[in-house]
Amino acid sequence: MVGYLALFLAIALALHFEIRQLSNRFHSWVVGNAVPLGAYRSLFGIAALPTVVVGGVLAYVQVSDALTAPSVGLAFLHPSSAAIVAVNTSSKVVEQPKYQLLLFNLDDARGDGERLRPLPFRVAVGDYIQPRGHWGPNTMMGLPAVAENVRRGDRIVGWASVRCPTCETHYYWLYLEHGLRGWYSKLPDGSLPDQAGFIRLLDESAETVVARLENEVPEGDRTPIGD
Numbered sequence: 001m002v003g004y005l006a007l008f009l010a011i012a013l014a015l016h017f018e019i020r021q022l023s024n025r026f027h028s029w030v031v032g033n034a035v036p037l038g039a040y041r042s043l044f045g046i047a048a049l050p051t052v053v054v055g056g057v058l059a060y061v062q063v064s065d066a067l068t069a070p071s072v073g074l075a076f077l078h079p080s081s082a083a084i085v086a087v088n089t090s091s092k093v094v095e096q097p098k099y100q101l102l103l104f105n106l107d108d109a110r111g112d113g114e115r116l117r118p119l120p121f122r123v124a125v126g127d128y129i130q131p132r133g134h135w136g137p138n139t140m141m142g143l144p145a146v147a148e149n150v151r152r153g154d155r156i157v158g159w160a161s162v163r164c165p166t167c168e169t170h171y172y173w174l175y176l177e178h179g180l181r182g183w184y185s186k187l188p189d190g191s192l193p194d195q196a197g198f199i200r201l202l203d204e205s206a207e208t209v210v211a212r213l214e215n216e217v218p219e220g221d222r223t224p225i226g227d
Contacts, residue, residue, distance in 0.1 A: 070094045072129065074162045074172055076225045077137050079181050085136035086162055088129040094164045097126045097135055102195075103158035103174065105150055106206035116202050118158070120145045141178060152179040155206055157213055159193045160184075173217050175210070176225070183222040 070092035156176040176182035
């Protein structure tokens with residue numbers, strides 16, 4: 001019995017000594033290779049960086065897209081018979097787009113003291129516009145009720161507005177020489193036309209109205225109406 005116990009103790013001591021030796025050698029190896037190991041760890045960190053960055057960008061895009069409201073604007077085409085286009089400028093579907101025109105024919109005959117009446121445009125409402133899509137071109141000056149009140153070369157001035165239930169309203173100055181040429185200009189976001197001041201201005205001559213409008217909208221801010 002005593003012999004077996006002595007043998008067991010001898011084996012235990014030998015194993016303990018070997019474990020200590022292995023531990024010391026491993027520690028020495030780690031200390032001696034600290035720089036390469038740090039480099040490997042850095043490489044692993046660098047390799048993981050693109051994944052972290054891409055994940056962050058995707059999360060930002062998803063959150064940004066969720067917070068972005070739909071937006072709709074206007075464009076005008078065909079100076080020979082001006083038409084209107086509602087354009088979805090966002091990545092969201094625009095529901096129930098709506099545009100409205102308040103235009104006056106400066107060359108319309110009127111009696112003394114009589115004010116110009118706006119041309120008979122109705123509010124136009126659509127169903128929806130797909131992201132980056134458009135609605136139109138829609139007839140504008142060619143509408144029967146409008147066409148009977150204008151002649152070629154008549155000077156048409158006023159503004160247009162466009163909106164949807166979840167969109168900001170945008171306004172545009174508009175000037176036409178019917179059947180010949182014209183231009184439009186978007187007002188700064190959040191700006192409104194001075195409707196009362198513009199109505200008073202219409203009491204002046206057509207030349208004065210055009211000159212005031214051209215002074216209000218510099219040439220560099222005008223978009224020509226083209227085909």
